Amino acid sequence: MNDGRTILNQWADAGECELPGEGATDQALSSTLMKGLEILALYSDQEDRFANAEIARRLGLNKATVSRLCKTLMHMGYLRRDPKGNFRLAPRILGLSYPVMAATRWRHQLVGPMREIAEMSTGNVTLAVMSGDQFVQVQTVGDPVSFPHIPEAGITGPLHRSASGRALLSLLDGQELYDKLAELRLRFPEEFEAHADLTAASIARCRSEGFCTSYGDWRPNIVALSTPLGETDDGLRVALSCGLPRFRAREDVVENDLGPRLAEAARSFRMMGIFKPPFFA
Amino acid sequence: MNDGRTILNQWADAGECELPGEGATDQALSSTLMKGLEILALYSDQEDRFANAEIARRLGLNKATVSRLCKTLMHMGYLRRDPKGNFRLAPRILGLSYPVMAATRWRHQLVGPMREIAEMSTGNVTLAVMSGDQFVQVQTVGDPVSFPHIPEAGITGPLHRSASGRALLSLLDGQELYDKLAELRLRFPEEFEAHADLTAASIARCRSEGFCTSYGDWRPNIVALSTPLGETDDGLRVALSCGLPRFRAREDVVENDLGPRLAEAARSFRMMGIFKPPFFA
DNA sequence: CCGTCTTGTTTCAAATATCGTAACAAATGT
DNA sequence: ACATTTGTTACGATATTTGAAACAAGACGG
Secondary structure, three states, X not given: OOOOOOHHHHHHHOOOOOOOHHHOOOOOOOHHHHHHHHHHHOOOOOOOEEOHHHHHHHHOOOHHHHHHHHHHHHHOOOEEEOOOOOEEEOHHHHHHHHHHHHHOOOHHHHHHHHHHHHHHHOOEEEEEEEEOOEEEEXXXXXXXXXXXXXXXXXXXXXXXXXXXXXXXXHOOOHHHHHHHHHHHHHHOHHHXXXXXXXXXXHHHHHHHOOOXXXXXXXXXXXXXXXXXXXXXXXXXXXXXXXXXXXXXXXXXXXXXXXXXXXHHXXXXXXXXXXXXXXXXX | OOOOOOHHHHHHHOOOOOOOHHHOOOOOOOHHHHHHHHHHHOOOOOOOEEOHHHHHHHHOOXXXXXXXXXXXXXXXOOEEEOOOOOEEEOHHHHHHXXXXXXXXXXXXXXXXXXXXHHHHHXXXXXXXXXXXXXXXXXXXXXXXXXOOOOOOOOOXXXXXXXXXXXXXXXXXXXXXXXXXXXXXXXXXXXXXXXXXXXXXXXXXHHHHOOOEEEEOOOOOOEEEEEEEEEEOOOOOEEEEEEEEEHHHOOHHHHHHHHHHHHHHHHHHHHOOXXXXXXXXX
16 A cells, blocks of 8 residues: 555564475474374364365375374374264363463453453454464353354464454564564465555554454454453463454444443453553553 | 172173283374374473473473474464473464364353352362263363362363263263273273272262262362263263362262252253263163 | 275385484573 | 583484275165
């Protein structure tokens, strides 16, 4: 928009981020472990079972390899076979998450106020934390039925293409932000460009007005608002977000009523002593 | 107790379970993947950070190996470094759990009634599913503060040494039960023996009276009751349990009041059409 | 019912990714 | 500043992983 070079790209330029070593298989990384984890990461709420051949096709692996990896994952208890012979995630996988859930006890204090916001907005209210190049929802409040997806802790999404993600980015200061943006641009070149201006504007707005909005940037049918909360003492950056089905979201209400209310809620959440306040607040 | 051979051992004898191939590294399993997963499994609510050397020590690995594996896990987004250089779980790990959480939507219908039981008993109420040789809690209701541990979805525990586990075992019929017991005896020989009679009695009681109890078998300071609910259509076996701090649990109340009430609750839960009723009900 | 597909597991030798030593780098502590 | 501890990187030896092919087990269709 501004002479062909967005401000976000300028920021990203300022970040350090090595190029991946010529597309070659990074010899410092354990490829077998990666393949195994990629199998687990294949699953979603949409696809809860896979045949051996399907896993092999998606990951570009030999079916014999998949067979052995899945056998290992079953042995470890993270995969199970259903009656039809498909591989499914085993509930045991929740055990890996438990330490993280247990470490975020502070969210229990927030569910009450979150519930009020959910009722007020007739939407979903979530807490999201930054993890690498994604956000991860750690707490969800609201009515599960009226949404196209299933709101639960564990939902992940892109930092640069969602309200939650942008609110989280707004918490990063100076070089940290530049580095993260450089990483994102490296990982998703085309997407990053496509959303660059919106992302830059949202980050700025979070810092000035205390919230940002997104109209289907991430989930096409969801209008979302988000506000940065701050950083916990163990280094987790947290945002508070609200999502509405598009048909139920009137833009003027979102911008002039819900947004300011969410920002106000964030201010009161920050008084609880859980979060180190953001540098701009 | 009965001429030196417990009934549970007789059951376990009837189960098929190969011996592990002479302690040799099972060549059909991917050792690198196992090591990586073992690193992730090291974490708990008690220990949320590890130094490289500590991981190496616990798993008996070379520190160079640990370095490479952790680098890989960080690259995948499941591990992060804290300011002191320790390895911590990254929130991204929750993303692996999400598909399982999303698949157990039925639990939302149960939280209301569960909350009533929690209030009535002044304890914690949980839903647990069987996964391999463990149970996994998928839903928790109650007051987190009065417990020595942090009640959250994802807590795992032993099938043969807990009320929840025994209630789940009671759902297995015939050969399936024998196989599972044989597996458990193979995996935990000494523990299995130590708890064999209690486990057998609890399974029998679940089938006749609809519940079983445990006085510190798993967590020393927790008295627990559990009742089998049944099997969901995607093959998950579910139990409903209630836990109380020991000092607050009067045995006669547990046995004669709470137990029957829990069994009664289970009966009403089974009317909701979520579970295929157990073979003995 | 039998042959024909399809799909998954196992075997085995070849290939290559992993391991451990040792050197290096960094941080910690005295 | 030096000694000590701890984590990462390089590199050759080695053990693990890989993929082809054979095998086993169902599923399908005539």
